Amino acid sequence: MPRANAKRPSRVKAQTILLCVSVLFLSLLLWAISISFSVERNILPLRVWMFDVGQGDSFLIEFPTGEQMLVDGGRNDAILTKIGEVLPPWDRTLDAILVSHPDADHITGLVSVLDRYRVETLYETGMIADTQVDRALRDAIEDEGAQIQFVSKGDRIQVGDVLLRFLWPAESYDQERVSDRNNSSMVFVLEYGETTVLFTGDAELEAEEGFMDAVGDVDVLKVGHHGSLSSTSWEFLRQIRPEIALISAGVNNTYGHPHPVVLSRLVDWGVELFRTDLEGDILLTSFGGEPEVTVHPLPF
Ligand SMILES: [Zn+2]
Known part of the structure; x- marks a missing residue:
């Protein structure tokens, strides 16, 4: 014992x-x-997709921290296929949607996106259009229960080391007096290390004059209003000094976008130009240094 x-x-x-x-x-x-x-x-790199969604705009920003943000959704449901090809099949969540302005070629696809994906936050300018598609978008936001945040000049969104700096519309922008929605477009600069990308929505000359002093030099310009003659003045290019220009436009669109005068301005400035109507989906990748652009050609 x-x-x-x-x-x-x-x-x-x-x-x-x-x-x-x-x-x-x-x-x-x-x-x-x-x-x-x-x-x-x-x-993980920062990845910015400019999807070929025909005549319209839609971008997916994949942040190095894993968050995903959709900027506009194009004029139809094509965006669902595009997102489905990029995100893993089990991923049914988008951290945020940014609405540049409530025109059909920017918001129609968002109605289906809100129906299929869990969306946490929707950022918008507060501009409302009295149209069927804008009403459908408002209903979809309400059904989804996404939180709405209004942004204007001076606001910032920080996601890890990536900063979104909002330049337009001005806080004092009087929406009652806006004759066209294009000039109410949400405009922001994305900054990640040495990479800077300017998102312009459909901003035209009036808006460009309002925000161009606050931009600084940029690497990449998302050309305003699909390359319309109503945007991208020579003075604007001289002010922001882009090295790469991205144009989202539909093949043989009835608006004649992008306009030959704007194209020659961009060529004269010496940018490297990428167009969805000629090259399909376009991907910008950055590890914080010089951004790299690759094209994912159309399936024909
Ligand atoms: Zn547009």
Whole structure:
């Protein structure tokens, strides 16, 4: 009996040591996994897709931290196929949608997106159009329960190391006096390290004059209003000094976008030009340095 009693403390001690070693090992393992995840997160690039959605605009921003943001949704449901090709099949969530302005070629696809995807936040300017498609969008937002945030000049959204700096509309913009919705477009600069991208919606000369001083030099210009003659003045190009220009327009669209005068302005400025009507989906990738643009040709 005394022998048995004498052995008990050493067995308890051994079990305690084993437990401590196990806890230590588990902690080290969890630490290694968390380090590995954070390293993996940090090496993900920023990706900006300009989708070929015909005559309209739609962009998907994939942040290095994993968040996904859709900017406009095109004039039909084509965006659903595009998003489906980029996101994994199990991913039915978009962190945010940005609505540049409530014209049909920018918001129609958003109605279906809100129906299919869980959307946390919708950013908009507050501009409302008295149209069937805008009413459908308002209903879809309400059904989805997405939180609405209004943005204007001076607002910022920070996602990890990526900053969205909003330049337009001006806070004092009087929507009652706006003759056309294009000049109410949400305009913002995306900044990630040395990469800067200017999103212009359908902003025309009136808006360009209002925000161009606040832009600074940009690497990439999303050309305003699908390359219409009503946007992208020579003065504007000289002010923002883009190196790459992106144009979203439909093949043989009835508006004649992009306009030859705007195209020659861009060529004269010396930009590298990418167009959805000629090249299909266009992908901009950045690790914080110089952005790289690749094209994903049309299926014909
Ligand atoms: Zn448009």
